[in-house]
Amino acid sequence: MAKMFSYSKAEKLKSRKLMDQLFREGKTFSIFPLKVFYMQPTAILDFPVKAGVGVSSRNFKKAIHRNRVKRIMREAYRTEKNVLHDYLNLHQKQVVVFMLYIDKILPEYETIKTVMPVVLQRLVKKLNETAAANT
RNA sequence: CUACAAACCCGAACUAUCGCUCCGUACUUGUAUGGUGAGGAAAGUCUGGACAGCAAAGGGCAACCCACCGGUGAACAGCCGGAUGUUUCAGUAACAUGAAAUAAUAGAUAGUGCCACAGAAAAUAACUGCCGGCAACGGCGAUGGUGAAAACGUGGGGUAAAAGCCCACGAUGCUUUGCAGUAAUGCAUUGCAUGGGUAAACCUUGGGUGCUGUAAUGCCACGUAUAGUACCGUUUUAAGAGCGGCCCGUUCAAGGUACAGGGUAGGCAGCAACAUUGUGUAAGUAAUUGCACAGGCAGAUAAAUGAUAGUUUAGAAACAGAAUCCGGCUUACGAGGUUUGUAGUACA
RNA sequence: CGGGAUGUAGCGCAGCCCGGUAGCGCACACGUCUGGGGGGCGUGGGGUCGCAAGUUCAAAUCUUGUCAUCCCGA
Numbered sequence A: 001m002a003k004m005f006s007y008s009k010a011e012k013l014k015s016r017k018l019m020d021q022l023f024r025e026g027k028t029f030s031i032f033p034l035k036v037f038y039m040q041p042t043a044i045l046d047f048p049v050k051a052g053v054g055v056s057s058r059n060f061k062k063a064i065h066r067n068r069v070k071r072i073m074r075e076a077y078r079t080e081k082n083v084l085h086d087y088l089n090l091h092q093k094q095v096v097v098f099m100l101y102i103d104k105i106l107p108e109y110e111t112i113k114t115v116m117p118v119v120l121q122r123l124v125k126k127l128n129e130t131a132a133a134n135t
Numbered sequence B: 001c002u003a004c005a006a007a008c009c010c011g012a013a014c015u016a017u018c019g020c021u022c023c024g025u026a027c028u029u030g031u032a033u034g035g036u037g038a039g040g041a042a043a044g045u046c047u048g049g050a051c052a053g054c055a056a057a058g059g060g061c062a063a064c065c066c067a068c069c070g071g072u073g074a075a076c077a078g079c080c081g082g083a084u085g086u087u088u089c090a091g092u093a094a095c096a097u098g099a100a101a102u103a104a105u106a107g108a109u110a111g112u113g114c115c116a117c118a119g120a121a122a123a124u125a126a127c128u129g130c131c132g133g134c135a136a137c138g139g140c141g142a143u144g145g146u147g148a149a150a151a152c153g154u155g156g157g158g159u160a161a162a163a164g165c166c167c168a169c170g171a172u173g174c175u176u177u178g179c180a181g182u183a184a185u186g187c188a189u190u191g192c193a194u195g196g197g198u199a200a201a202c203c204u205u206g207g208g209u210g211c212u213g214u215a216a217u218g219c220c221a222c223g224u225a226u227a228g229u230a231c232c233g234u235u236u237u238a239a240g241a242g243c244g245g246c247c248c249g250u251u252c253a254a255g256g257u258a259c260a261g262g263g264u265a266g267g268c269a270g271c272a273a274c275a276u277u278g279u280g281u282a283a284g285u286a287a288u289u290g291c292a293c294a295g296g297c298a299g300a301u302a303a304a305u306g307a308u309a310g311u312u313u314a315g316a317a318a319c320a321g322a323a324u325c326c327g328g329c330u331u332a333c334g335a336g337g338u339u340u341g342u343a344g345u346a347c348a
Numbered sequence C: 001c002g003g004g005a006u007g008u009a010g011c012g013c014a015g016c017c018c019g020g021u022a023g024c025g026c027a028c029a030c031g032u033c034u035g036g037g038g039g040g041c042g043u044g045g046g047g048u049c050g051c052a053a054g055u056u057c058a059a060a061u062c063u064u065g066u067c068a069u070c071c072c073g074a
Helices: A016-025 A063-080 A082-091 A109-134
Strands: A027-031 A034-039 A049-055 A095-101
Touching (some): A027 A109, A034 A109, A049 A063, A095 A109
Antiparallel strands (some): A027 A034
8 A cells, every 4th residue: 555645546446447347237225425436346457446437417507617627526536545555555455436426415525524424334344244144 | 176987007025844846966766956837818719820630631512600991920801001981079159170999891782581660652753732624634742740761962043833843052972174182082164864761581693611620630458249139231233431511423332230248448649839928129100020048947747836933014905726739709806006098176 | 619499468379571450379357158166158457579689660580799508529
């Protein structure tokens, strides 16, 4: 694990192929105002976590507003992601995550910042459950 | 001074911590370090180009666009200057005249169409009517008061009754000549004519446009089914294709079309240095152009500018985020400033 | 990045090409038939024609600009 709070190019979900697979086969859960897609890929990734954020252009028509939402989400993920990273380091797992903002009003940074740890803890819990079920 | 409207300028700066894109350097090859990083509209996509491809970017029709004159520029439907109209305001007894706005602006004397209601009649001059005549008929377009618009206007002469039929003054269109102007056009002048409006109705005239767009296009790598079904065609009179529609011409042509299915969705170039930006100066009424000096100023591909705290300022808020690149147009916009106009108040 | 369609009464739509009166269905109000409801019949109200400017005597209609919504292609 590199730096504590970084969110560099290698950690971003970029492959179109992987993304199609995620939306087709991945599992989901929602904690308002976020909806999370996640799955554990079979292939070996160059980075343990591949994470992406998104907003519907139907809900936000202006590009400036979409950029604003994505920036807030990236910032929140960057500061709160240690929970997920520690878990994955401990169990030698890898995961692909995509977080979609589903509300229609422009969010404040504080609200996303309070929701993000809850989301990541839920994600860790879900991964734990599937691991338990498999064994 | 205050309020409102319009045009133009400007579109915060700095420090610390964490973090992001791209570029350079170092080495232990993923870390350190240095630099770099959105707009006046990046927007709308309304336009003009650059650049690239498309059989030889063939010809005609259709379609679409433009339309006073000159300049500007790579180009334009843009911009600048001018001419002539129209509208509004000021002004006048009424003109004249001045200011502002303006998609005005080839042709209504090429042709076709349309003009509600009212009105005799909305473009053929009919009806009513007036005059002459016994009548047949002939002459006339003044009479009719409706309408947005009624057969050049006003006054006089003239006549059986009338009429640009004639005269004076004036209006409009075409035209001759002279002067001014690069020109549009203006002023004066010669002759002829006068049946409305609409071309942002069809249209005619003149000029222009080939089409598609950086997901263009070129190259590299990886991978699948030497694979299925149906139809059309193959030595000719050829199926079909060659990038919008139709016709012609021309070139290629042994495969083509549809359905179902399988694979890939990675990389490099295009791609960031020029119709470039800033300042000064010269030419020009201006748009704009020349010269000198200085600068290097985003380059991603699920897509980079954020978060927190503090300082400065009266305040930090508006509209809003590059995706091939430039010129213009249009629209959105906070606070402050400048200029102009309108209204009110106070003082001299 | 490119192409197209639609804005008319509370709702769904005509009218626009070829300019002059804005209409249809449902809904609404009143009256009537019925003991009452439902339903039928009759009468009536309600529209800045998305917004702005222009052409015209006259604009929902023609022209230009603009705003919003929806759809399509790569």
